[in-house]
Amino acid sequence: MNTNHDRFEELHTSQEELLHQSAGKESHKIPFCCVISIPYGFEVISNYQPKIMYHLGCLATVEETCRKTVQVDDCGNAEVDLHVLKAKGCVPFIANIVVKPTCEQKGCSAKPHIKEIAISCQNSVCVDLILNCSVDSSQHIHLNCNNVVVCDLQMTPIKEACQHVKIKGNFQFLSV
Structure with a gap:
């Protein structure tokens, strides 16, 4: 026999699934960019892909709890605790290209026969990202280079006359 409590539990489960589905992979991406000025007399090596290094030491997961009112069939409104797992902090990074x-x-060149050199830009991205919502308490997640990765890395000339290149991409939070 389906009781009101059973319907209440089913509603929570379906809301949890909906929240999890709505937090798709696209919403787990944080964009970044920086601009590199190319000195006069130099040019970017055309087939070179930009490189990036980033530091996750200023980024952590925190769990926040808030009260949420939900509509329960045949019962009216009920308040539940909603546990929100967030990534908060900043991600400093350095990107470089070869000219x-x-x-x-x-x-x-100071070293004979070497005619290429890397030049870089640096920046930092602020992060306040919802990773997961649940009616149950979330388990602690350690953010590292395996679950915070770089994707969509691109190098785009801004203006040929100005000699600037934009490096952009996304930090993607995987399986969190």
């Missing part, structure tokens, strides 16, 4: 002199005869 070479536009005119090889005019380009000099």
Whole structure:
């Protein structure tokens, strides 16, 4: 026999599934970008992919609890505790690209026969991201390089005359 309590539990389960589904992979992405100024007399090596390093030491997961009113069939409104797992903090990063002199005869290097060098930009991204919502308490998740990864990394010239390149992409939070 289905009691009001059973319907209440079913409602919570379906809401939890809905919240989990609505927090899809796209919503677990945090965009980043920085701009590199290319010095006069240098050009970006065309087939080179940008590199990025990032630091997760300023990022943590926290659980926040809030009261949520839900509608229960044949019972009216009921308040439940909703546990929200968030990633909070910042992610500092450095991105680099490789350049070479536009005119090889005019380009000099402290090391003979080396005509390429990496130049970089740096920035930091603030994060306040909902990872999961549940009526149950969430388990602690340690954020690391396996579950916070870089995706969609691109290098785009801003203006050829200005000699600037934009490095952009996303930090993606996997399976959290």
